[in-house]
Structure formats: structure tokens, C-alpha cells
Amino acid sequence: MNFQKIIVPVAxxxxxxxGYRFYGWAGVAAVAGGLVMxxxxxxxRMMQVLKRAANRPIGYVDSAVMLNAKLKPGMTMLHVVAMTRALGERLSPKDEQPEIFRWxxxxxxxxxxxxVGGKLAHHELFRPAQDAAPPAP
Structure with a gap:
């Protein structure tokens, strides 16, 4: 279970x-203002990431090898989209877990x-086979 969905609103x-207990209504206003901020x-941040991603082709990244080196399990989808500056090409059916994307x-x-649940669970790099042609003399 994702406790962050419960803990953040409770906090x-x-x-x-x-804020109310220690400072009255002024404390409520200050805390509510901080939460709204x-x-x-x-x-x-989310809108800026999506605005940058809107200007790139879906599933394109400058270097797949560099992306693979930067990825870590537990990263959010928003963080990965911010790194690639592009939305991923969806490979899994819509609204089904796990979600699989390709860049x-x-x-x-x-x-x-x-x-899985919006967090990176696994990533895999695929590189095409290089032709083993000897260099020309």
C-alpha cells in the first residue's frame, strides 16, 4: 500500500x-497558505515538465545509453519524463499495471x-548489434 497517499493529507x-492550537486563526491562515504554496x-513543476515534453516526439531521447545510466528504481514517472524531455512510447495496454514505456x-x-504505481520498478537497455566489418586500410 502506498502510505504517501495517506500520510501527506494527515500531516x-x-x-x-x-497552527490553530498555538496561534489561533492566524496560525491556520499561515499553515494553509504554506500548504497552498x-x-x-x-x-x-509538473506543467513545466509537460510543456517541455510537448515539443518533442513521443518516445525519443537524445541518448538511450545515458538515460539508462541515470535511471534508478523508485524514480517517479514525472522525474523520468523530466530527464528525457519527452513522453515515453506506451507498450502496455492503457490503465493496466505494470505500465511499460520505451524511449x-x-x-x-x-x-x-x-x-508500478507510478514508480520505476525495472529498466532495460537494448543496443543493436554492431557490424563487425574491419576498418578499411
Whole structure:
């Protein structure tokens, strides 16, 4: 179970209650203002990431190898989209878990990412076989 969905609202309510207990209605206003600012900061970040991703082709990344090196399990989908600056190409059926996305580069290398509950669970790099032609003399 994702406890973050429970803990964050409970912590917000607890902060409002503590603000009222120690400072009255002025404390409630200050805590509520801080919570609204926190939500707006996250919303603004999300909109900026999606605005940058809107200008790129779906599933494209500059270097799949570099993306693979930067990925770590537990990263959020928003963080991966911010790193690639592009939405991933969906490989799994819509609204089914796990979600599988792919980002490819111009050299036909690609990274396939598996997200469970919005968090990166597994990623895999595929590189095409290089022709073993000897260099010309």
C-alpha cells in the first residue's frame, strides 16, 4: 500500500490543527497558505515538465545509453519524463499495471521502463548489434 497517499493529507491536517492550537486563526491562515504554496510549486513543476515534453516526439531521447545510466528504481514517472524531455512510447495496454514505456534514440538503441504505481520498478537497455566489418586500410 502506498502510505504517501495517506500520510501527506494527515500531516497537512495535523499542521493546520497545530497552527490553530498555538496561534489561533492566524496560525491556520499561515499553515494553509504554506500548504497552498507547496501544492502550487508541485503543480508548476509538473506543467513545466509537460510543456517541455510537448515539443518533442513521443518516445525519443537524445541518448538511450545515458538515460539508462541515470535511471534508478523508485524514480517517479514525472522525474523520468523530466530527464528525457519527452513522453515515453506506451507498450502496455492503457490503465493496466505494470505500465511499460520505451524511449529510443537515433542509433536504434532503446530503454524499456516498467512502472508500478507510478514508480520505476525495472529498466532495460537494448543496443543493436554492431557490424563487425574491419576498418578499411
Amino acid at each position: 497537512g491536517v495535523a499542521a493546520v490543527v497545530l 507547496w501544492v502550487l510549486l508541485h503543480f508548476t 529510443a534514440d537515433a542509433g536504434e538503441s532503446h530503454v524499456t521502463c516498467t512502472f
